[in-house]
C-alpha cells in the first residue's frame with residue numbers, strides 16, 4: 001500500500017541544534033499514530049515539517065507517493081492535511097460558529113461552490129462531533145481552554161481532511177472531556193488518518209495502534225503499545241529527563 005505520508009532523512013536544524021535529524025517515517029492510511037518523547041525531542045518540529053508550517057533543512061516528504069517537500073502549507077491543507085497546534089489558533093473575537101464556518105468555507109471554495117445551506121450543515125456537523133453544538137453563538141475567546149481545543153479540532157474536521165494532526169489535544173481537558181475525546185478520535189479515524197502528539201500515556205495506549213518515540217530529534221523506537229512499554233531505550237529516555245509522559 002502506498003503510504004499516506006513518507007519522510008526520508010527529514011531534518012530541521014536551528015543553528016547547531018538538530019531539532020529533527022534524519023527521520024524516516026511512514027504513515028499508512030487509516031492509522032491512528034501517536035508520537036511521544038521527552039520535552040524538546042522534536043515532535044512539534046517534525047509535524048510542523050509535515051504540514052508545511054516550517055521548511056526542512058534537508059530530506060523529503062511525500063503524500064500518497066507524491067513529493068510535497070516544497071509545497072506551501074495552504075496547498076497542503078487543500079491536499080487534505082489539517083492540523084491543530086499546542087498554541088490555540090482560534091479567532092477569539094468571532095463566534096464559535098464563525099470560526100468553524102471559515103474552515104467549511106475553505107473546503108467548499110476548493111470544491112468550487114459555496115452554498116448557504118451547505119455552510120450551515122457543515123458547521124453544525126463539525127460542532128456536533130466535538131460536542132460544542134450548544135456553544136455556536138459563544139465568542140470563541142470566552143470558551144474554557146479545553147473547549148477552545150475542541151473548537152480547534154472542529155475547525156480541522158470541517159476541512160474533511162485525510163490526515164488530521166493533533167498536537168497535545170488533551171492538554172487542559174478534564175478527565176470526562178478526555179474520555180469524550182478518545183471516542184471522538186475513534187470516530188474521526190473511520191474517515192481520516194490521525195497523527196497525534198500526546199503526553200497523556202493512557203490516551204496514547206488506548207488510541208494508537210502504533211507509537212513512534214522521538215528523542216533528540218531522532219526516532220528512538222517504533223511499535224505497538226506493548227513493545228514500546230517494554231523497550232529499555234524508551235524507559236531510559238524518559239527516566240533520563242525525569243518525564244513521566
Ligand SMILES: Nc1ncnc2c1ncn2[C@@H]1O[C@H](COP(=O)(O)OP(=O)(O)OP(=O)(O)O)[C@@H](O)[C@H]1O
Pocket residue numbers: 014017019037038039040041042043044045046
Ligand atoms: N523556531 C525555533 N528556533 C530555535 N529552536 C527551536 C525552534 N523550534 C524548536 N526549537 C528547538 O528544537 C527542539 C525541538 O523542539 P520541539 O518543540 O519540536 O520539541 P517537542 O518534542 O515538541 O517538545 P514538547 O514536548 O516540549 O512540545 C527544542 O530544543 C526547541 O527548543
